[in-house]
Amino acid sequence: MLASTDVVPAEVDELDPDQRIALEACVIAAITWCTPQGEARARARLLMECHGRFMRAWGVHGKGASFSDFLERLCKAPVGELLPGPGSWSKLWDVRLLEDDGTATPVLTRLAMEASEQAQEVPGMGADLRHLHSVLRALGKLPTGARLSRITAEAVQHAVFRALQQAGFAAYTEGRKALVTRPVMARRALARHAHLVDLGVYTAISPMRQFAGWWAWCPFCQWTLRAVPRGRQAADLRCEDSRHVERGARFRMSLQDGQWRLAPAGGEIRAMPKLQPVEGHVALSYGLWQWIVLPGLLEIELKERAEKAGADVRLWPYGDSYDLHITKNGVTWRVDVKTWADPQGIAERMRGDPEGCAGLIVVIPEHLGGYTGLLVKVLGPHGARVMTDVSLIGEVSRA
Numbered sequence: 001m002l003a004s005t006d007v008v009p010a011e012v013d014e015l016d017p018d019q020r021i022a023l024e025a026c027v028i029a030a031i032t033w034c035t036p037q038g039e040a041r042a043r044a045r046l047l048m049e050c051h052g053r054f055m056r057a058w059g060v061h062g063k064g065a066s067f068s069d070f071l072e073r074l075c076k077a078p079v080g081e082l083l084p085g086p087g088s089w090s091k092l093w094d095v096r097l098l099e100d101d102g103t104a105t106p107v108l109t110r111l112a113m114e115a116s117e118q119a120q121e122v123p124g125m126g127a128d129l130r131h132l133h134s135v136l137r138a139l140g141k142l143p144t145g146a147r148l149s150r151i152t153a154e155a156v157q158h159a160v161f162r163a164l165q166q167a168g169f170a171a172y173t174e175g176r177k178a179l180v181t182r183p184v185m186a187r188r189a190l191a192r193h194a195h196l197v198d199l200g201v202y203t204a205i206s207p208m209r210q211f212a213g214w215w216a217w218c219p220f221c222q223w224t225l226r227a228v229p230r231g232r233q234a235a236d237l238r239c240e241d242s243r244h245v246e247r248g249a250r251f252r253m254s255l256q257d258g259q260w261r262l263a264p265a266g267g268e269i270r271a272m273p274k275l276q277p278v279e280g281h282v283a284l285s286y287g288l289w290q291w292i293v294l295p296g297l298l299e300i301e302l303k304e305r306a307e308k309a310g311a312d313v314r315l316w317p318y319g320d321s322y323d324l325h326i327t328k329n330g331v332t333w334r335v336d337v338k339t340w341a342d343p344q345g346i347a348e349r350m351r352g353d354p355e356g357c358a359g360l361i362v363v364i365p366e367h368l369g370g371y372t373g374l375l376v377k378v379l380g381p382h383g384a385r386v387m388t389d390v391s392l393i394g395e396v397s398r399a
């Protein structure tokens, strides 16, 4: 199974303009189709608009689809069959946007976040998007009309951390730690982090990640689980990260004797989450979870593994453009962690800080190891090395 992080901007960049328009129309239509929230007429209008753009994108290829065929293909066909023109090497070609049960695949959620501003009209998910756009606009990082995927994870991370650094050393370290380890907070607890309140990065729990006024956290990343209603008296709750789902971040919430209860739906969970009231809690929105929490968790894990291998580690060195400073027996590793493979985005950031990249090590998780070659080709000329987390720890152990 592909994880949400496995379809990368680099693959969307491979598409021609018509394919990109068709993909975006399908993504917005599919997410509208599977979102339970929202008024029927508004959803139908959005679906028809998407169908219109899909037909125009197919234009010269002449093999569009009637509205009902379009919906049928959205539900069953892999992405490759939804796009006009010749195929590509991309993994994106074989994935589906909707699961057999009609819910969003992780790839769809990821692509929807990176779609144009029209996705903000999608019921439910629109709230996440509007929040991310407003944070970025406040940080001066979102030119009107720009596609989010081209704003890049890089820029989002950089803008948030830069803003934190302006609040001083203590606020930076503490703020970055809070973002990674506490992606959901009680409103009262958030009030104690003045600089995070100022940044506006926490918002109300998304309508997609609550049911009947309740939410629960993922045991692996602590973020809110997505809720898929199963009738009025039950919902499936699962993390947006399919790797966490595989390890057991999936639960069934149901009404028993007038009480909402949560039960595991597979996997081995040592610490069961609890249902929490939506009222009184705030959370990071999807993009911030994807681009700050997920890499942050890997950074913390790498620190622990490098220390076990006998190294001294400084996490999140202040004022520098990398994440971990590791030293052992006179050898130093300056490590920048990425949980996405966006060679163009990373290269753009490096061009902004040419001195900082010489000798930098870009570390990606093992499951993105297949992108090492592509990243080396783009980042090598900037003087950076690229390796997976496993190779880095191997190198530190041998030093």
Ligand SMILES: [Zn+2]
Binding pocket: 218, 219, 220, 221, 222, 223, 239, 240, 241, 244, 249
């Ligand atoms: Zn999770």
